[in-house]
Amino acid sequence: MSVQRYIAHFDLDSFFVSVEVLRDPSLKGKAVIVGGSVDRGVVAACSYAARQFGVHSAMPMKRAMQLCPHAIVLKGTRGEYSRYSRMVTEIIAAKAPLFEKASIDEFYVDLTGMDRFFNPYQWTIALRQEITETTQLPISFGLATNKMVAKIATDEAKPNGYLYVHPGMEQAFLAPLAVNKIPGVGKQTFATLQTMNIQKIGDILQYTPEQLERKLGKYGSELHQKALGLHFGEVVNEHEAKSISTENTFEENIADLEFLHAQLVRMTERVAYELRQEDKLAGCITVKIRYPDFSTTSRQTTVSYTFSDDELIAAAMDLFEKLHKKGAPIRLLGVRLTDFVSHGMQGNLFEDTTKKSNLYKAIDDVKNKFGKMALNKARTVPLPRKEEPGKEEEK
Incomplete structure (x- = not known):
């Protein structure tokens, strides 16, 4: 006898707009567009009041302003979106037996087998209420026997509602x-x-x-x-389990700060490239240092979800400065990215990141054609030392 599946899909309603309304309550009920400037870029998100005029995400801003000329246009605050996303993630992680963070504002929860202990529908309603009360953000959910039907149910439940498609009623x-x-x-x-x-x-x-x-x-x-209502996709918790990392064990202990900085930039650039190949954004970066006596220390920090070399390198350099014992030689250096979400529109939220996305795509195309070392930042090559950098290991 097969076990009955229960999959819940949560989606924060007009997430970027909802966060902006929390920051400025006077925006509530108004036509709001988060995205590029009035005449450039694309719509990252829009309020339901703007949608009534035909505006939707991924629409060119010029077209959106033609449809809704009175809309309030905001460039958005990426750091705040990441912060609220993590708040919701922490609530779900504390309660859910298995969850998948599909994007910055979208989650799947697998409750299969849990009906022996509680009513999955009532449990999901209670989780939604806790998220709403804690964050003040509107959130909808669909509950069904698989991911596809649950996601469609969420779309039908919006805005700020919920819907249960009972087993056998999918079709x-x-x-x-x-x-x-x-x-x-x-x-x-x-x-x-x-x-x-x-x-x-x-x-x-x-x-x-x-x-x-x-x-x-x-x-x-x-x-x-x-x-027929059939779908067999599994809920996979990549959010915690998945990471991209690289470590460099030097052939001799290195105290040359300029050399170490160049290595850190090169390594961060490498993991950022791997991140983009997986079409992901990272929300956390860790730097690891091992000294000649084999004592090992590491430090991590959260960042606004990104795939950009420059943002990740800045965070890595800051961590290194806080972590490194001044003047102490280093045996091993490591960089690791975690807390992944799917790229999608989130990598193209605003005008500056659209340009950056196109730039990195061009760079990655060259690397994919001619090899990962085909392009590197100027500060990483040539290396300021003649010694071999050591053995690097990717994880």
């Missing part, structure tokens, strides 16, 4: 919804489905998986499964 719940409510159905797929007279999710089941495959390739059979 009935999905059938009347627009087909592009299914995650992964983009503009091109949606247009193809419309030519097949598929408007609602239930319409998909008029076709066999084989017929859908002929039109949509392998995605056709997957779409048929989704229309």
